[in-house]
Amino acid sequence: MDALNPTMPPAAVEPPPLPPRVWKFWGTALWGLFIFGAMFVGQVAVIVYCVLLQGGPLSVEGITHVVADGLTISLSVLAGLPMVLLALWVAIRTTRIPFADYLGLRWTSSKNIIIGIVAMAVLIGGWDMVSRAAGREVLPGFMGDVLKSAQADGALWLLVIAFAGAAPVWEELFARGWLYRGWSESRLGPYGAILLSALVWTLMHLQYDWFFLCEVLSIGLLFGYLRYRTGSTWLTIVLHGLNNLAATIQTWWLTG
Template sequence: MDSLNPDHPPLTVAPRPHVWKFWGTALWGLVIFGAMFVGQIGAIVYLVWARGGPIDLAAMQRIGHEPAALALSVIMGLPTTLAAVWLAIRLKGASFADYLALRWPSWKQFLLGALGLLLVVLIWETMSRAMGREATPGVMTDLLKSGRDKGAAVILLFAFSLAAPMSEEVLARGFLYRGWSESFLRVPGAIILSSLVWTVVHLQYDLYFLAEVFCIGLWFGYMRYRANSLWLTIMLHALNNLTAVVLTMWLGE
């Protein structure tokens, strides 16, 4: 028998890692989103405390509207998000990198993702011009230009071009997509639902820009599936945000 022959050991198949399914992923998604919120609010609370003022809602709103403070808030949401995701994955006994598909994509995959992203953005840009709308949400335009004028350009660039893409992609195309794609939703449902969740994160925009965010999310979800790489969507997300930030702060009218 081959199983008793040392020259022909029996084949072993590595067990699939345990994955949170639909409800487990949804509930942990709420916990992760809450952790992101705690990290962001914690940064604002610290700034209020450091300035010696009363820690109340009015003070938090006032400081939270400052470009540098808002950027720090976005940045501090990243470590708390990663910690919550790590805990959820750890409880399943799975590898953090494998669970989130932290694999480097090929250049062809990155090129395809970037070209597709460019096409989606150009379509929405054309529609915006045809409708006489701004191509960038006014709230972001005001924030970025105010930050540039107040010397906060670098921290804003880091926050929105690196910290925000990592936090949001780890949650949406990382944790949520992984669990939901292995539930009854399968891949198409996971792409749609994770894109909806990602869109909800951007409720500061109006419905038009939310529709654009959703479409970009669908493309990111497809590339996450096609390349089986979260690093790819993180890079695409970072590229999209970096381009928007640079154009708005230095090249926009």
């Protein structure tokens, strides 16, 4: 009769905790727009600040002039990293899954790293051979201009950190971490997620022409497949960083 005793109320029964959940196709897509928007805002804020700092007009012409500057590009790329991390934390927090687990931030074996490096080298080497055979430049021309501009400002080291460090981290966390995780557990399945996330990642590189976009797409497919086979986003981050570092060194060498 304790339940009827007002001095001894029944013990409160706590509801069971909600189970973890993964955002599926539309949740991943909509949150993906939010994450990309956060990155865009961070980069634009840096560009606007650089325009105002140089005393230029806040117009299309003024922004275009500043965007071609190697120092500004480096700072804007670096600014994208904390914005993406913050937006990812907000999106993942509601899933009740640890941040690292959701994004596949687990290390992999040295064997997988070697396989990834070899596969990437073969793929990019093949594209370089096709490019030379077609009489095209091996690297996009604007990369040489950006590198020269950064070198003239004494910011070459910052450009290397941005291109080979910050950009690979936030791009891979977004494409092979966030997009792949959610879409692979939707009706798309792993292979559909590999293809769609690679397409989205390619669209993030519209500064290139169609030839280099095709190369970017093929690299995205390789990274997606490695993410699927190893379950490690750290692997694709390392490979992405090595690729960007090699491209930066190659550009520096070819431009003298």
